[in-house]
Amino acid sequence: MSGEPLIFEHSRPGRRAPSHAPGACADPVGLPAGLLRTTPPLLPEVTELQAVRHYTRLSQLNFSIDTHFYPLGSCTMKYNPRAANSLAMLPGFLARHPLAPAGNGQGVLACLYELQEMLKAVTGMQGVSLTPMAGAQGEFAGVAMIRAYHAERGDLARRVIIVPDAAHGTNPATATMCGFEVREVPTDPQGDIDLEALRQAVGPDVAGIMLTNPSTLGVFERRITEVAAIVHAAGGLLYYDGANLNAILGRALPATMGFDVVHINLHKTFSTPHGGGGPGAGIVAVGERLEPYLPVPIVGERAGRFVWLTGQDRPRSIGRLSAFMGNTGILLRAYVYMRMLGAEGMRRVSGYAALNANYLMAKLGQAGFEVAYPQRRASHEFIVSLKGIARDTGVTAMDFAKALLDRGFHAPTTYFPLLVPECLLIEPTETESREVLDAFVAALVAIRDQARSDAAAVKAAPLTTPVRRLDDVRAARDLDLAWRGHGMPANGA
Amino acid sequence: MSGEPLIFEHSRPGRRAPSHAPGACADPVGLPAGLLRTTPPLLPEVTELQAVRHYTRLSQLNFSIDTHFYPLGSCTMKYNPRAANSLAMLPGFLARHPLAPAGNGQGVLACLYELQEMLKAVTGMQGVSLTPMAGAQGEFAGVAMIRAYHAERGDLARRVIIVPDAAHGTNPATATMCGFEVREVPTDPQGDIDLEALRQAVGPDVAGIMLTNPSTLGVFERRITEVAAIVHAAGGLLYYDGANLNAILGRALPATMGFDVVHINLHKTFSTPHGGGGPGAGIVAVGERLEPYLPVPIVGERAGRFVWLTGQDRPRSIGRLSAFMGNTGILLRAYVYMRMLGAEGMRRVSGYAALNANYLMAKLGQAGFEVAYPQRRASHEFIVSLKGIARDTGVTAMDFAKALLDRGFHAPTTYFPLLVPECLLIEPTETESREVLDAFVAALVAIRDQARSDAAAVKAAPLTTPVRRLDDVRAARDLDLAWRGHGMPANGA
């Protein structure tokens, strides 16, 4: 337990130190007694000091961008400007009820409207809906729109979504959620999509393809125009997974590449915080064909006032994906960040992200690491395979990851994409300095040296973290997912 | 350097990542060139991420109330409510210019006015000035008022302030700053002031006495009424150092004890944060005799509006102790805390502070530690002397302090008051739980056991802190008080 007990273990029955709730209040009148709770829930009874101390201590057990280099590939862990946080949390924004009339939200609606416009500009698309609450929900919105498009045309045979083998897991999972079957296409040795296989895969049963470009292999899909032509010719539409937009911001537009719909993880490219798991924001942008189907609400403008456009205004919409308006507070953070960057700043994002990734790739290559696509430019990320080292020493990508923690670096993404064995997907981002990258190279070299001289030592890592390697098998077998009270078995009802 | 380099070492010449300043701006016109700076100051050139990461990491090197038990005697390190922080930092309060007219500050003035009234109630005094910025400045204000009082009466021979030997260092230092000589009086074996010695000490050259009650020995001065009579009879006035007011809040009033003036450290009794050194607030309260001399400004009320009373309104004032109005933001925090406690909550403060101190004293006594005044009630703090252990094992109070750090406790105050050898002045405060106190007793017992079995191990502590014991002699001898640039000697111009 990392030295810090559970909050429940700080609790004592009868401790009453409330300052946050109203004074004692009688049970409601008029409610049938049978509907009332008889035993109180098992929440801790602690003072504010105990709570503050406990959660402050817990926070200190985390790695985070604010404390560590965090080169987690595909996740774009760059600096989250503090101004975005405080400005999105201004009392005037926080206090507004989601069902307050639009007339009472002109300030926030102005920001959202302008955000929609900026997102059109960075994608080249024609319509935007801000409502999806993370990348995966953006994917859902996109694929659901593709479905609605075919359905409205009566083209009901299209039951398949094509996904490359290197795709992120959310892509196939989303296709399934939308009721499609998934058909995988392979990658060629240069990291591009296998065009021959794609030609085989398309057909009248194909609704569309989901791609990210640059791909999760960290390289730009050079024949994207051909890919688009093949899919479009077969009657399918193209979905752009914008998780990697950071790599091409201001350099190329998904619309020009031939995509019909794109989601953007604002928590990646536009640097809203990931909060140890979320919230994100997975806005969708579409071309003309899919514009009518955008999920609602959308911010519109009428006679100089901003209004919510809902299902009544947009009857062909795929509908509503959240009870209100998605992760508004996150949208405001992205808005602040984009306004601070401006056009030039956005191009710098991709430029310096590419500089850092290519530099790190070059340095690691020169240091003798096996880079997955050494002949290619890295995008904002790249892959190192530790296959050779693992074979020679038994030290795996996982071991490297843990050894990095001991050296004060968060590990890169491991074992994704699945098709490169023993891989590290490394994304330094544009906000890290050259010094940090050099130190990271030195750490990887040192770990490799240790792997050769004393593999067991690397496999023993981490030693300096609050806990050492955890027993995952036991975690899944003897499920202990909730505390049940002093002296109670872990499993409960 | 605790593993974290200096911020200057993160800096690189030519790094330009500004987002906080206006765009480039020409040098001012019209200023004589000779008055302009020619070489820029040596400030770091870092990104916001580097700054945030650096100072976040530094913060993690600290012990604090929010992370550790911090029984620092005399300092009253209790929980600082987070609401006080956020409410004092509301934008409306932060934005107000100190020279804005009072009509533009009725909100903040209302708080300060009510704070003055509450402080009168807790001291029994008749007038309050909020302006002193810490305890020592409150002492200054008090002694300066005593001086002004005698001076106005033409009683110019009173050049001495009496101070007990156990007094805090600020008491004699303040007397000197006010132009007085200091005369010490001793403590009797029960911890009370030596009345005989006091009678000897008073006389026509004595302006007054500075006392804290309970004293820094952690016991209540039982014959305070007699003390007051002796000093008053000799024409002197009584100053109450309110650093220990936490111990008697709502139980006894300095005014009733016979004091003429009192300061209160709001950062102790009223739980404003100490911020790793300050700011504090050392408000003064006075009886009738000293009322005319209070430092300005004071908040007054006229026709339902709050106004600033300044030197023009109060011509006999000792004057102004700060450029504007002291530590207003700290005053607001104390105001919030006092309003949250209310009358009952304030009495609970002293009650539970005494409960914790007496419990800890009893437990340590039972565990065989030598308590300084075992026959006395502890106030909110008490003294343990490690003289015996030090004699037997060579392990000193300082060694105990360092060993406590390794066990996750901040050390008590050591070697103060100066008259108890090898002392620990222990103040648990009312916001700590019994479990924490029990764990602290266990830690002290374990350290004592180790001192007996392996003194060297205790003397080697701390081992788990970011640095181990520091070379203080070298620090004072080879002064290195500022970084001078890469490769530059430490001492500079």
Add this chain to the structure above:
Amino acid sequence: MPFIPHTPDDVAGMLAAIGAGSIDALFDEIPAALAVAGLPAIGPGLSEPEVSRLMLERAELDGRPLCFIGAGAYEHHIPAAVWQIATRGEFYSAYTPYQAEASQGTLQLIYEYQSMMASLTGLAFSNASMYDGATAFAEACLMAVRANSRSRSRRVLTTRALSPAYRAVARALLAGQGIELVELPLENGCSSLAALAPLAGTDFAALAIQQPGFLGSPEAVDELTDWAHTQGMLVIGVCNPLLLALLAPPGEWGTAGADIACGEGQPLGIPLSSGGPYFGFLTCRKALVRQMPGRIVGRTVDVDGRPGFTLTLQAREQHIRRSRATSNICTNQGLMVTAATIFMTLLGAEGLRRVAAQCHANTRALVTALTRLPGISLAFDTFCHEAVLRFDRPVAPLLEALAAGGILGGYDLADEYPDLGHALLVCATEMRSAADIDRYAQALGGILQGTTAGRGRRSRS
């Protein structure tokens, strides 16, 4: 270059190491036809002072009306400690805790959250959060359809007493898989028990009910649960977690308890914030855990035998199971869970109960005050912390007039429940004082009399 650390020397040295002539050269794999030179539609960057001023103005543009709207999002007091701790960089700027050893803070906190939600809902297991209450409901339906092996239908029985927004979201999310929602009609503001009988024997995977219902009235959860179970359906309970300190938890409904509980976490310390970010919670009976979507944290031990926390049961998730995952959810609402966990810790069971009871008392006071006005009556006698008022005229113009006077008078039910006539859903949380309620009643009285409220829209009391 805001946020970018590179000096000109760095750039030159790094390009040399790469062997590239310029930063632009790093993009030479982008076919020329696709390359764009910039983003002309996007303006120049603003400095932090500039953007701060802009946002301050926008945040203050619309005043701070007095709010009597609930309808799924509630203004509660949020202790200052909650967000001061939750926005600490170590929580705020971390990713999903993939590297458990470097993420024990987040992981332990989620384990504590799961424990609290399990206990609040009276069910065995909780996941680490869903996007919001509505998507949690949709995922609960999917989960039930997958889990109910006795049912062959792709239909879920629900009710018009369940939030219209939740039903809308569920329809959008379930459509692709051909899952259908069937709705029980209303009777006196609640799900009609009379409507059950005709449905007996029809195959539904689950019955989904909301307690209290969207219209504020408590549902007969015991009867509904037991009926559904006899029909072989699973039972999904949708709840306001704050009210669960007061109301019987889903796990105790009827004889056997509901099987799945879900709902909106916003009342637990999350600011209203125009609708998000909030979070959805989802808990279930032990046997259903492998059908649960989303992240789950488990407690285990490390190689030295020390207890520690880790993501577990990942084989259900998209990054392992891909197209056969229980859901596509990846990023969830972690930071909101952080805040909610601190919130629940600070309030405790007794604090939550008091807030809930005070909301009820205030709404009751509001109902009393407003029903004294001519033409306004209480629609349904029994209510929890919001209530439906019936008017003798359309509500919309009244709400507009109130808003002009700085009062948001409630949620107009005309669009969603036209059958209720001129009906308004009102809510007075513990944040509304007696004076606030009085101000509302005065203002509405004035409007009804044809005079305007005449108070400044910014002042609060």
Add this chain to the structure above:
Amino acid sequence: MPFIPHTPDDVAGMLAAIGAGSIDALFDEIPAALAVAGLPAIGPGLSEPEVSRLMLERAELDGRPLCFIGAGAYEHHIPAAVWQIATRGEFYSAYTPYQAEASQGTLQLIYEYQSMMASLTGLAFSNASMYDGATAFAEACLMAVRANSRSRSRRVLTTRALSPAYRAVARALLAGQGIELVELPLENGCSSLAALAPLAGTDFAALAIQQPGFLGSPEAVDELTDWAHTQGMLVIGVCNPLLLALLAPPGEWGTAGADIACGEGQPLGIPLSSGGPYFGFLTCRKALVRQMPGRIVGRTVDVDGRPGFTLTLQAREQHIRRSRATSNICTNQGLMVTAATIFMTLLGAEGLRRVAAQCHANTRALVTALTRLPGISLAFDTFCHEAVLRFDRPVAPLLEALAAGGILGGYDLADEYPDLGHALLVCATEMRSAADIDRYAQALGGILQGTTAGRGRRSRS
């Protein structure tokens, strides 16, 4: 019991361990005649929601006027990161770093602060802070009197161009020790150089000058410094630290540089906040360090040879030297120093310079706009970031009329500088836009024409 963790069981058990019958019994050493039963004048406690509402109302009571006052406190942009980091519990809730090993965060930060202030002022050593600019000035005078062994006087020569508030505070703090301030007269808004000659040969411990002067005009610091040094005086420079990115630092004044520098740290990231908490800075030449008041942090090594930080030169301080200490200061303004250090780090030398230059440019624009109005002229041609305007009529009624329209027009000099006629000290920091300045000019123009400004007091542009 807000903030108190004890359960009834705890209390019983603890009293038993003590051997006392009740908590009240623990106070039995207080003589009965002195004991009070409670605090009847203090009301009942408020819950956090109640006190929050009260404070929110008070914070918003007075609107947000557009501020053109400087006069020692300045509205600058404070990066959001500054206070988000400074209020982290580990900084916010720590005490003075007496236990160095448990306080390396605070200690290293102070060392960095000292380094920055030393470099900004061009002097060798800085302490860890004083209460505010005015007390720092008073302590600088005391320090000079102690340190100047060539002087036998207890007199410090200063000037009317130095802040009246600072002089008032110094008088209050120095009176007890019989130290006297003598003031140079003004000439054209600056210290009169002509007044120096008659003072030659008079014994003063030090000359204290402020750059720029309180009235905004730059002083002839080189001439004044050299003259004072030839007279055997020490030189104290009082500065706005933000402007030191632009102006020659005290350590470079004249041939030898000033000996001591001090001033108000508020411009470095500290909110205006009605006057405090701010912090004073104090730096000095190497030889004077043992006369320095307050805490000082030094870098040293630990027993393993690792670098680390600790409080040093404590023998100067009250807790060691007691009545012979350099000052009675104990608690200083640590948290403000934390914020200022982060502020200086984020702005850097170039950022500070830009802010300073922009303040100058804006004040210049303001002067231009206002002196276009009839009856207003610039008093002194050369100014830094504030300037004196001369009016043809009393200023106070104009300021009142401006304030009614939501504009704080400047600092009226009538009380402190009646000899300047109807004079107003104005300041437009980098926070004032061209539109703000225009609004001021329009409003004042209207008032001068006898019409009122007629704009709402809350809106900003």
